[in-house]
Amino acid sequence: MKIEFVLNGKPVSAELRGNERLMDLLRRLGMKSVKEACGTGDCGSCNVIVDGKLINSCMMLAVQARGKTVTTVEGITPEEKLHPIQSALLEYTASQCGFCIPGIIMTAKYIADNHPTADEQTIRQILIANICRCGGYTKIVDAVSAALKQIQR
Amino acid sequence: MWLKAVPSFEVYTPSSLREVLSIYSSLDGEVVLYAGGTDLMPFMRRGKIRPRAVVDLSGVRELRYVRREGDLIHVGGLTTVHDLATSPAIPLSYFSIRWLRKYFGAETTRHMATVGGNLASGGERDIPAIMASLDGEVKIVGADGEKVVGPLGLTLSRGEVIVEAIFRDWGPGSVSWFGKFEKRASNGIGVVTAAVSMKAVDGVVEKIGVVLNRVEGRTMGRLTDLENALVGKTIDPSLIKAAVEESVSRIRPASDFRASSSFRKHVSKVLVRRGLEFCWSYLTRGGSVED
Incomplete structure (x- = not known):
């Protein structure tokens, strides 16, 4: 089966098997920021944005992305530079092992797009979508708060 | 828990309800409807469901x-x-x-x-x-x-x-509440969940609906005895407490690895009482509510 969709701003068409998940397709297309951890929608490591909505790409079938717009970390990172969310995560040393970070960047991007003036409580309520097994939540929340302020400026 | 690979299946992509029904009638064997997938994908990964045909409903915009x-x-x-x-x-x-x-x-x-x-x-x-x-x-x-x-x-x-x-919409003077007790914030199935809806006119309860997740075993149900005890009355915290004690003492929730039956019963009483107090106080005092 063949589908067409927009991946990180570029139209793509892809052959896929019916049982492929969006995560599988994205990784096959080179979007290695998309990480599989729990595989059942609990941890947020595979979070991507589809038509403006934050979703778990481990639970969406690839075929469900047909005609949609999909954004991964690769799509928000400017060439040779970092997105303000990425810079803030670095500045606050919020990344330890780093495996959860792409998912957290996408959740933070969703917060920046939809709740640009979010306070700490709102950030924490939405970041519940992500598990960091290193337990670095405080620094992650601080970094996302700082990034939102930076983006607002 | 070991997860299995997503099983192999044919996927169908209807774009209308009519198409969904006709795909169903054209196929033999197990057909699974895929909406959000938040239950279905974990079920497939745990090997509980092995569908041969999956109908993706995401295109059925109607x-x-x-x-x-x-x-x-x-x-x-x-x-x-x-x-x-x-x-x-x-x-x-x-x-x-x-x-x-x-x-x-x-x-x-x-x-x-x-x-x-x-x-x-x-x-x-x-x-x-x-x-x-x-x-x-x-x-x-x-x-x-x-x-x-x-x-x-x-x-x-x-x-x-x-x-x-x-x-x-039950109209002016109505309110609906929901409460959940669970271990990991919101991301899980509640140990106890309770829904309470209420309508009060001129300080008297006109209509009420109370639902608990486990009334008998694992079965969700309405507490009609509790509803009947409160309809037509002007209620107050002590009446609520007594009526909840009387009614919720009769539930027989099943135990499981998340909580024992007696713990569930205790939390059920607390949640139903909170729900009733919230609804009554919202309707009679028009108190502000943190959203």
């Missing part, structure tokens, strides 16, 4: 709506939980629905999970409880036409699709 007709509110089966919770068609005092944003999974889950999927999964889910407390109903369509059933313990026969959930 079943994504929340609309008001008179005092009836219709919620299309493929409406996401996020779209339901944030819909302007939901009365402002129906916190049970608007608070889905807080207690139903994470933002990701709410963007994927659908109203129909939550109803179809049966068991101790949030939307069946809320709909039952509001006297809501569910419209199902199949090869033999349409039928309307209650939201509790709903099971779909082969070939049936949930079209919509329907509930009435």
Whole structure:
């Protein structure tokens, strides 16, 4: 089966098997920021944005992305530079092992797009979508708060 | 828990309800409808379901709506939980629905999970409880036409699709509440969940709906004895406490690895009492509510 969709701003068409998940397709297309951890929608490591909505790409079938717009970390990172969310995560040393970070960047991007003036409580309520097994939540929340302020400026 | 690979299946991509029904009738064997996938994918990964044919419902846009007709509110089966919770068609005092944003999974889950999927999964889910407390109903369509059933313990026969959930705005002086006790914030199935809807006119309870996730065993149900004890009365905290003690003492919730029966019973009393107190105080004192 063949589908067409927009991946990180570029139209793509892809052959896929019916049982492929969006995560599988994205990784096959080179979007290695998309990480599989729990595989059942609990941890947020595979979070991507589809038509403006934050979703778990481990639970969406690839075929469900047909005609949609999909954004991964690769799509928000400017060439040779970092997105303000990425810079803030670095500045606050919020990344330890780093495996959860792409998912957290996408959740933070969703917060920046939809709740640009979010306070700490709102950030924490939405970041519940992500598990960091290193337990670095405080620094992650601080970094996302700082990034939102930076983006607002 | 070891996860298995996603099983191999054929996927079908209808773009209308009619197409869904005709795909169903053209296939033999197990057919699974894929809406948000938030239950189905984990089920497949754990080997509980091995479908040979999957019908992806994401293209059936006609079943994504929340609309008001008179005092009836219709919620299309493929409406996401996020779209339901944030819909302007939901009365402002129906916190049970608007608070889905807080207690139903994470933002990701709410963007994927659908109203129909939550109803179809049966068991101790949030939307069946809320709909039952509001006297809501569910419209199902199949090869033999349409039928309307209650939201509790709903099971779909082969070939049936949930079209919509329907509930009435109880009008001025009504409020709806939902509470959940669980171990990991909102991202899990509640140990105890309770839905309470109430209408009061001139300081007297006119109508009430109370639902608990485990009334008998694992079965969700309404506490009609409690409802009957409070209708027609001007209630106060001590009456609420006594009525809840009397009624909720009779439930027999099943124990499991998450909580014992006696613990569930205790928490059930606390949640139902809180719900009733919230509703009564909201309706009689018009107190402000933190949203």
